[in-house]
Amino acid sequence: MSRLDSEAFVLFGQHIIWSDMVGNILGLIALALGWWRSVWTWPVQFLSGVILFTAFYGHLAGSAGKQVVVMAVALYGWWQWNRGSGRAEDGRISVRFATWRERAAMIAAAAAGTVAVALIFKAYPSLSWDPWPDAYIFVGTIVAMYAQARGMVEFWFAWLLVDLVGVPLNFANGYAFSGFVYVIYGALVLWGMRDWWLRSRKDARPVLEGAPA
Numbered sequence: 001m002s003r004l005d006s007e008a009f010v011l012f013g014q015h016i017i018w019s020d021m022v023g024n025i026l027g028l029i030a031l032a033l034g035w036w037r038s039v040w041t042w043p044v045q046f047l048s049g050v051i052l053f054t055a056f057y058g059h060l061a062g063s064a065g066k067q068v069v070v071m072a073v074a075l076y077g078w079w080q081w082n083r084g085s086g087r088a089e090d091g092r093i094s095v096r097f098a099t100w101r102e103r104a105a106m107i108a109a110a111a112a113g114t115v116a117v118a119l120i121f122k123a124y125p126s127l128s129w130d131p132w133p134d135a136y137i138f139v140g141t142i143v144a145m146y147a148q149a150r151g152m153v154e155f156w157f158a159w160l161l162v163d164l165v166g167v168p169l170n171f172a173n174g175y176a177f178s179g180f181v182y183v184i185y186g187a188l189v190l191w192g193m194r195d196w197w198l199r200s201r202k203d204a205r206p207v208l209e210g211a212p213a
Contacts, residue, residue, distance in 0.1 A: 023052035042078035077149035156193035
């Protein structure tokens with residue numbers, strides 16, 4: 001892993017680390033695969049989490065811990081999308097908007113989780129130099145990936161909210177490539193959000209008996 005932790009190049013005065021670059025490129029690929037509703041989004045996301053863990057470990061404990069959770073949720077997402085239920089006409093995962101109850105539960109979990117994780121970071125300063133944004137990203141990522149695993153359009157909204165904090169935080173901590181990639185994430189999120197939004201309306205339409213698929 002020493003090679004992954006070394007400097008790849010300097011861009012606009014920012015030192016780009018191999019693990020930061022490779023892990024985030026894989027993250028972009030995973031996001032694109034999620035947009036296409038391909039089950040391969042999950043193993044790619046898992047591999048991205050492994051590599052980014054090596055990048056953040058020892059520097060940003062919250063971000064490193066987030067990658068552990070990313071790997072765990074990636075396994076859950078892989079299992080969920082391989083169950084064979086909730087399929088659209090094209091054979092891929094069917095997408096939908098969350099119910100109001102599900103939205104309320106995710107918002108409450110995100111708020112309570114952020115406060116709890118931030119308090120842990122504050123109690124143990126060595127875990128994070130900036131507890132609140134670190135906790136926000138940590139918990140927001142869990143909520144976003146859970147929504148993705150359940151095929152909810154809100155997955156994109158959650159990622160967008162995480163990006164709004166993730167971009168400046170990564171630049172501030174010297175992970176410039178993460179910052180640049182999160183800007184691209186933002187564009188992909190907007191396109192993916194539009195696609196899933198329209199597809200959720202199509203998947204929700206009832207198919208009349210005897211009508212062509």
